[in-house]
Amino acid sequence: MIALLDLDGTLTDPKTGITRSVQYALERLGRPVPEADALTWMIGPPLIAGFTELLGGSDDAQDAVRFYRERYGDVGLFENEVYAGIPALLQDLREEDVRLYVATSKLQVFARRILDHFELSQFFSEIYGSEPDNRNADKRDLIRHILEQERFDPARAVMIGDRKHDAIGAKANGLATIGVTWGYGSRQELIEAGVACLVDAPHELPELILSPTAPMPRQASAP
Structure with a gap:
């Protein structure tokens, strides 16, 4: 099998690492930053799709993914x-x-x-x-x-x-x-x-x- x-x-x-990294990305974009519990729906879907939905379109989604990975690849993946x-x-x-x-x-x-x-x-x-x-x-x-x-x-x-x-x-x-x-x-x-x-x-x-x-x-x- x-x-x-x-x-x-x-x-x-992965809640802590993912939600904190999403918050970091939103801060870098100058967007409103929800509380962590309001971002748990981002756990699971493809990251680009999640940010596209969160930001109401794809214009900033690629930048959001880049900022997210900037933090996640450093500390976020171990906040797990x-x-x-x-x-x-x-x-x-x-x-x-x-x-x-x-x-x-x-x-x-x-x-x-x-x-x-x-x-x-x-x-x-x-x-x-x-x-x-x-x-x-x-x-x-x-x-x-x-x-x-x-x-x-x-x-x-x-x-x-x-x-x-x-x-x-x-x-x-x-x-x-x-x-x-x-x-x-x-x-x-x-x-x-x-x-x-x-x-x-x-x-x-x-x-x-x-x-x-x-x-x-x-x-x-x-x-």
């Missing part, structure tokens, strides 16, 4: 915390011979630095992310790229993530998605995006990944 895992909101909680249970989950999956990949809209170089910092890189066959020119920032493009590089059967793989973009990208490439509820997407968002099921804690994942035909404990349906 093969599992693709999102990074932000799935493996680590691994979710409880994630190292044990990854260890268990590797011991069961599950091939693990990171699939994140974050810059690949940033993703690798974060995973190296938290000593999680060892669990992954490869770490995939976006490029500085925004290539593969869209999860549909990213997962397509992973399939082209790794040449595995999408029917043997599952995407695991906390936002609708994970499910949309997976569906476009023939993968099922397991939605995790400890990140930044709501249950409703994940259900509407078409996840196969929802899980509330990392320890629930191995049974679903290792026995994909087994009955799922929580079918993704509206409450």
Whole structure:
């Protein structure tokens, strides 16, 4: 079995680093700066898309991304915390011979630095992310790229993530998605995006990944 895992909101909680870097970018642009809690929706979508929406257009979005990365690449990526249970989950999956990949809209170089910092890189066959020119920032493009590089059967793989973009990208490439509820997407968002099921804690994942035909404990349906 093969599992693709999102990074932000799935493996680590990046709220502090991302929101502070967004605030920094807005300050550099001379724009109003919302409180951190009003910016958590920026966690997950491609950065350029998030800034385009936040700024009401694309005119300043590229500059915003540049300012964001200026701070994030220096300190923001380490203002981060691994979710409880994630190292044990990854260890268990590797011991069961599950091939693990990171699939994140974050810059690949940033993703690798974060995973190296938290000593999680060892669990992954490869770490995939976006490029500085925004290539593969869209999860549909990213997962397509992973399939082209790794040449595995999408029917043997599952995407695991906390936002609708994970499910949309997976569906476009023939993968099922397991939605995790400890990140930044709501249950409703994940259900509407078409996840196969929802899980509330990392320890629930191995049974679903290792026995994909087994009955799922929580079918993704509206409450």
